[in-house]
Amino acid sequence: MDKLNKEQRDILLDYYFECAGQQESETAKELLETHQGAIEFYNRLHHSLSALEHLDHEVCASCPDHLVEKTLDKLYSHTAKTEPISQLDKLLHAESEKVVTKRPSFWRNFAEAAAVAAGVVILSGIFVPVTKQMRAMAWQAACQANLAKIAQGITGYANENSNFLPAVATKAGNPWWKVGSTQPQHQSNTRHVWVLVKNNYAEPQLFVCPGGTREKLPALSQTQIANLSDFPNRRYITYSFKLISEPNKAKYPLSAAPLMSDTNPIFETCLQNPGCVDKNEFDPITLSEKLLKINSTSHRGKGQNVMFSDGAVRFTSQRVFGSDDDIFTVKDRQVYRGTETTSSETDVFLVP
Amino acid sequence: MKTGKNHNNHKDRTDEQELLHRYVAGDRDAFQQLVTRYKDPLYAFLRRFLNQTQLVEEAFQETFLQLYRSRKTFEKDRPLRPWLFTIAANKARDTLRKLQRRDTISLGAMAEPEDLNVDDVLNSLKSYEITPYDEAEKAERAEKVRKIIENMPENLKEILILAYFEQFSYKQMADMLSIPIGTVKSRLHTAIVHFTKKWKSLNNEII
Numbered sequence: 001m002d003k004l005n006k007e008q009r010d011i012l013l014d015y016y017f018e019c020a021g022q023q024e025s026e027t028a029k030e031l032l033e034t035h036q037g038a039i040e041f042y043n044r045l046h047h048s049l050s051a052l053e054h055l056d057h058e059v060c061a062s063c064p065d066h067l068v069e070k071t072l073d074k075l076y077s078h079t080a081k082t083e084p085i086s087q088l089d090k091l092l093h094a095e096s097e098k099v100v101t102k103r104p105s106f107w108r109n110f111a112e113a114a115a116v117a118a119g120v121v122i123l124s125g126i127f128v129p130v131t132k133q134m135r136a137m138a139w140q141a142a143c144q145a146n147l148a149k150i151a152q153g154i155t156g157y158a159n160e161n162s163n164f165l166p167a168v169a170t171k172a173g174n175p176w177w178k179v180g181s182t183q184p185q186h187q188s189n190t191r192h193v194w195v196l197v198k199n200n201y202a203e204p205q206l207f208v209c210p211g212g213t214r215e216k217l218p219a220l221s222q223t224q225i226a227n228l229s230d231f232p233n234r235r236y237i238t239y240s241f242k243l244i245s246e247p248n249k250a251k252y253p254l255s256a257a258p259l260m261s262d263t264n265p266i267f268e269t270c271l272q273n274p275g276c277v278d279k280n281e282f283d284p285i286t287l288s289e290k291l292l293k294i295n296s297t298s299h300r301g302k303g304q305n306v307m308f309s310d311g312a313v314r315f316t317s318q319r320v321f322g323s324d325d326d327i328f329t330v331k332d333r334q335v336y337r338g339t340e341t342t343s344s345e346t347d348v349f350l351v352p
Numbered sequence: 353m354k355t356g357k358n359h360n361n362h363k364d365r366t367d368e369q370e371l372l373h374r375y376v377a378g379d380r381d382a383f384q385q386l387v388t389r390y391k392d393p394l395y396a397f398l399r400r401f402l403n404q405t406q407l408v409e410e411a412f413q414e415t416f417l418q419l420y421r422s423r424k425t426f427e428k429d430r431p432l433r434p435w436l437f438t439i440a441a442n443k444a445r446d447t448l449r450k451l452q453r454r455d456t457i458s459l460g461a462m463a464e465p466e467d468l469n470v471d472d473v474l475n476s477l478k479s480y481e482i483t484p485y486d487e488a489e490k491a492e493r494a495e496k497v498r499k500i501i502e503n504m505p506e507n508l509k510e511i512l513i514l515a516y517f518e519q520f521s522y523k524q525m526a527d528m529l530s531i532p533i534g535t536v537k538s539r540l541h542t543a544i545v546h547f548t549k550k551w552k553s554l555n556n557e558i559i
Binding site for chain 1: 383384388391417426442512517519522527544552
């Protein structure tokens with residue numbers, strides 16, 4: 001009896017699961033008519049998996065009515081609880097709760113209070129914005145310094161690795177957002193830049209923008225760094241890096257192209273949700289007018305630091321560079337599921 | 353293989369489109385009709401996956417609640433079924449993990465791809481003649497299959513149920529599980545090998 005080769009076996013499996021294309025189906029049918037080994041294989045496969053049909057004897061096909069009722073009750077009671085009370089109702093409620101007391105000298109008290117309040121407003125009006133602005137500028141500069149040092153690391157890496165960007169094995173269509181996942185098939189786009197930390201091209205603390213978080217993260221030991229294949233979680237990397245789907249094509253760009261920036265604002269909220277990574281869920285995101293305009297929140301939504309391949313780092317509220325390329329989206333893509341890829345090298349997509 | 357894929361006809365699709373538009377707009381009546389439409393297949397899917405009434409009911413409710421909550425992110429022009437089953441599979445996985453944490457027992461870890469040849473495993477079956485079973489035998493076999501499925505690694509169980517019972521295409525499963533199509537195929541092959549080996553070892557005297 002002729003032995004089947006791997007390709008023939010795969011075609012028969014695809015055909016069995018009704019996942020074969022037209023041409024594959026034709027090949028499968030032909031094999032099943034002419035090839036004894038194929039007939040044997042198909043029959044054994046059918047015999048083995050038809051055992052699964054036994055499950056249907058146990059599984060009650062129809063859902064009990066009480067479950068549907070319970071689900072809808074839960075849904076309606078849940079939405080009723082979360083429906084916002086109208087502003088008018090709130091005001092009326094607050095008004096009815098208010099305790100009214102008679103004050104003997106209203107105008108005197110009012111004048112005193114108003115004078116003090118005016119003084120506070122004037123002083124805070126002068127000092128608060130100034131100090132806030134100074135702090136924001138300091139964080140912006142510190143963030144730029146971080147990116148400049150990472151840029152040096154990337155250049156150093158490229159010089160020693162035949163002009164390639166840091167990249168680990170991955171495939172187009174792999175999720176790019178699962179930061180810290182230890183699954184080999186879940187390759188977050190951050191794994192590529194982790195190579196810089198792992199091989200001492202950049203310090204791990206450089207990957208946290210001081211403007212985005214004031215949280216003190218525990219330092220990573222050398223042993224931890226050696227054992228990890230990605231940043232431990234999203235808090236350890238607040239920058240977005242150029243999406244790499246094919247490592248063998250990840251050449252260091254010849255012209256100045258964006259490589260890294262403050263967090264991509266489109267996915268920021270979704271990925272900050274701790275349940276997102278824990279639950280392995282990426283709720284699909286559809287682009288809206290607002291999402292196409294917002295800036296990274298690391299710098300109060302005023303703009304983002306963008307690192308270019310020539311080592312320059314610029315703070316800008318601009319998202320579109322080169323030939324009309326928005327660095328936070330994939331060209332012509334409206335809905336995002338966390339597995340997108342770009343179709344050309346000129347379409348830069350910085351994630352996660 | 354279960355008979356035939358679920359191909360909705362044109363009228364069904366149009367009806368569903370209209371329901372989906374109303375559901376996205378927050379129409380409860382439309383949502384209720386969607387629940388009625390999908391309650392049975394979803395319930396059967398969760399029964400196969402979780403196999404305990406209480407867990408199934410929890411996951412069932414959570415799935416529809418999530419479906420309602422995330423209606424604004426749903427693309428109206430796409431079919432609902434793969435999206436609904438994506439949510440259901442996630443909820444089922446969560447339920448199993450919660451149970452695992454609570455009971456601190458292993459309920460089936462994620463399996464790494466096995467480099468096993470489907471052909472060899474299938475060839476090791478002594479016979480593939482299908483013999484008629486009486487009712488007692490059927491019940492006994494059903495119990496064995498249920499046990500194998502219950503103890504299967506989570507990712508293999510999931511792919512086998514989605515491919516065999518729900519008959520999703522490779523592309524749909526790849527989207528649902530956020531994995532490349534190649535991984536769907538290799539995982540499904542591993543699941544077949546796993547199931548066949550277990551089935552064989554449980555029925556060594558018969559097959």
